[in-house]
Amino acid sequence: MTSTDGLRLLPFRGLRYAPDRVSSLTAVTSPPYDVVVRPDGVRYLETADPYNIVRLILPHAADPSARHRQAADTLARWRADGVLTPDPQPALYVYEQRAGDVLQRGLIGALRLDGPVLPHEDVIPEVVDDRAQLMRAAAANFEPLLLSYRGRGTATGATAVIERTVRRPPLLATTTEDGFAHRLWAVTAPADLAAVDADLAGRQALIADGHHRWATYQRLYEQTPGATPASPWACGLVLLVDTARYPLQVRAIHRVLPHLTPEAALTGLGGAFRARPLPADLTAALAALDDAAGNAFVLAGGPDTFHLLDRPDPELLARTVRGDRPESWRGLDATVLHSVLLDAVWRVPDRPSDISYLHDARAAVAQAARHGGTAVLMRAASEDTVRQLALEGVMMPRKSTSFGPKPASGLILRTLDA
Template identity: 80%
Template sequence: MTSSDGLRLLPFRGLRYAPDRVSSLTAVTSPPYDVVVRPDEVRELETSDPYNIVRLILPHAPDPTTRHRQAADTLRRWREEGILTPDPEPALYVYEQRGGDVLQRGLIGALRLDGPVLPHEGVIPEVVADRAALMGAAAANFEPLLLSYRSDGTGNGAAAVIERTAQHAPLLATTTEDGIAHRLWAVTDPAELAAVDADLAHRQALIADGHHRWATYRRLYEQRPDAGPDSPWASGLVLLVDTARYPLQVRAIHRVLPHLPPAKALADVAGAFRARRLPGELSAALEALEQTLGAAFVLAGGPDSFHLLDRPDPGLLDRAIRADRPEAWRQLDATVLHSVLLDEVWRIPDHPSDIGYLHHAEAAVAQAARHGGSAVLMRATSEETVRQLAQQGVTMPRKSTSFGPKPATGLVLRTLDDERD
């Protein structure tokens, strides 16, 4: 696929829940698939409503092939039964999230894969293969990934379309259990769509959240050599947010090492890092981490055992970290963690069964304790650092950041079998 100079966000016929067929929109939504990590979270979502979207994004069956087929069959059945119904005409969708001091608005559409989209993290091949098999079987994009771009800040173009649209009555409005209110509008007016298209033709996007889904979209297109540039497989479902107007929040993603006992983890870092026991609760440990200069982590062996790891041995850093990368990359906490602690000190295999990634520190500590393993708690990296590295073509270690707020899954889906070249 050849690259284009700007972004092309295409309208599509959204597939949405029929409100009179479900208990509530809140009861059928879910966080993104990679945020729902615990079996009890999946069960809670499944029991909230028989048609919760988690049955499509995280089906469970004895083997992958059965899981993927199950999701496809469930989607087909829900469409036949009128649980999910298509909107009458293609649209871009203005999507708003509001809660506390958070207000975020953006555009949901089918983004052409040949546009200037900058990744900043690597991906796990096994995850991409699994998501491609799932989406391919269902011929659907179940949830938008989150992309950011920077406008000129004048409020014209796409920004003006979003603000005008948000003055009207929405297609749907719901508040999820986290207290975030969600609203969705359809943009179908040709002049408004043309204004968005003209504006985005000069922009590039940064993948904020959803590297695996973006890689999956590209994999699905590559698997279809007969699909032309106008094929539905040549684009993928995204939420595009102008961070000049709506800055994203950036949070850390923590690591769980289920097979590394805390005592061994602590013993192995002797001489490589300074290790200091942190008294008090998790919140105090995270506050101490934020106030520490240089590369630093909290090693957790349970809810009452926290150690601050900092002041890594300079010689070890020089030996373990690649010298052919920018200094900003070499100093990233995630770089130090993966290149030094995981690869050199603890020698943890880079495999999903050996390293877990969790967005919430409490969940990471609890999961490590259940397995008798260790958790490594991280700090967030600024969006500006992420963007600067991405523009240099430098990818960060995967799961280095968590941008948000993330779009709720289940408000609008995209099916590809009823879109035509």
């Protein structure tokens, strides 16, 4: 699609769970599909309620086509049975997440794909292909991705609409197991919708979380016969947050290398990094990582075996890290991990069967232990670094950073068959 100068966030008729058809809203929600730890997390969510959203976002069957058809059939059945029901009129949705001192508010809507949206990570083609087949079969966006933009940081424009709206009773309210309270409101007043539209007209967004879903939206539009800029396929479901008003949290995404034993990982270093044993405590290991200067990682072979890798060989860095990128990119931990350790030292193939990405350090350590492999625990890059590289058009290594809090899946869906 031809790019436009600003963002267009359009109202849509949200598809939501009927409260009287499920045990609770908490029991039918899920983390985003790429955060659920498989297979244990999938099984846990499936048993929480027979209508848990994980049956749509992570269906499991003998082959991919069967999985996608299963999700589509499940969605059709739940709609026909009144488990999922459409809201009476199109709306933008104010979405609030709160836990302790963390408060995030934003707008959920159907964002036109021709707006200025900046990616900062590459995507895995196989994942985009799988997500595209799933969404095409179901004709639905199951979960919003997370976008950020820089507003004025004051209660004007879209932010004023949000902060007026949250004074009203919400459409739904629930608290998920991670301790976050979630609330949702519909915005339908023409004056409010016009205020949002005018405020976003000169904005650009950064993909905070959901690069694969954004790439999927674009592929679906390009590959859907007869799709026009006015069709549902020309938009994708997003949560848009003004980080000048509601700063995002930035966390690391860890790697699990199931086929590389901890012993092989350490002996294979060959002086590439200094390796030091750490106390047999994950919290202490992560604290040591945070305190380390320069590029550093924690290698974990199980819940009580940790080593800090730091002080990489400068000559090796110069030889293996691309020289045609900005210094801020060359110095990223994720850049050094992939260019130096994974590619040059350990020679781990860049494919899903050899590298898994987990957002939770404890889950990464546990998964590595189950497979007899190695977890590489990471630190997060700053939002300012991510945004600056995105503005320069420089892609970070995939899964470099996790922004949050992420929207819970299952609170609102968007159908594409209307």
